[in-house]
Amino acid sequence: MGNTSLWMNKKHNKPSITWRGIQHAITNFAVGYSFRVGFSDSSIWNIDWTQLGPLCQLVPFVNISDSAMCLKDVWEDGMWNLQGLATMIPTDIVQYIHQLPVTNNLDVRLTDAWTWRHAKKGEYTCSSGYYWLLQQNRDWNMICNMNWLWRLKVPSKLQHFLWICFHNALPINARQHHCNMVASPSCTRCSSPIEDILQRLRDCPHSRELWLRLNMRRYNNFFFEFDVNVWLHEMTKGTSAIFFITGVWYA
């Protein structure tokens, strides 16, 4: 069928919709594949395993004694043993081959194949691909672990409320003032000059009264912790997390 198949619309010189999609995917995912040497008899020269094209096109000539060489023959102890070949391979290509990403789990049942490097089994799945793409595009904090928040046994509206508190995104006056949405950053309930998140949830006299009634003073540092995230995390650890979170909701 060649290049003039129905997939390549020669008339308009534009690819089909599907082929265009595949092209985009190829440019994005080609980096994530690596080669795995198995025990099948694929020739070094004829198949394109280096991403440069078939090797027989890159060398001046293939020595007759090497023509039956398989990939498993030149792969020894986790290294490419190219010195043993009688064929002259250009040095830059040899260097390139040594740098190739190779998966190093030899198994009798496996065949020579390209594998997806970012999944445990080496098989591409949509979720692993999506996760990999996301990692390329975001720089999140790998140490940060928010699972504790989603594992809390509280109604999910409270979880989301905590999540918003955690990102310092409550529509309180200090933030709204920062965005030029209200005239002054002061608290509307008490006359505190700045209404920030801790002031609103804990230090405002109205909130403080609630906390005192809930007898929150029994926790160390309840009124003395000055980092919101640490405060929220510490207080939700105990058995009375539900009290605390509901308190935050109503404070």
Added chain:
Amino acid sequence: MEYGNLYRYNDVVDKVSKRLATWKGNILNKAGRACLVKSITTAIPIYTMQLHYLPTYVCNRLDKMAKSFLWGGDGHSQTWNHVNWNMVTTPKRFGGLGICEVRLTNLALLGELVWNMLHNKDKLWVKVLPINTWATRLYG
């Protein structure tokens, strides 16, 4: 069909916007809205996205609807988004909400085709493809 026609994918956008109706946003709280957005904007376009590389315009519109519905309870109006969208789309483990971004989902689904071309060579559509052409494009 015209190539690059922006209106080709209008049915996808319409389906999503119909599901994210205003009245639903008004009766749901934030947790419910996040859940609805997750199940709607990431599920409905999947059928199209398996084969088609959606135009950026369509992706942006779908993302915009998700954002707007999440924060304002309406799929169309402008809203004050309290948390950065990049943060919202990170996985829950790393402090986001785990909502899928449309463009990346699209690419991940198309990546499945690449995998099939490399490994399931018996499939009819892979046989029909001009193999020599795609090989040179992939590694050339």
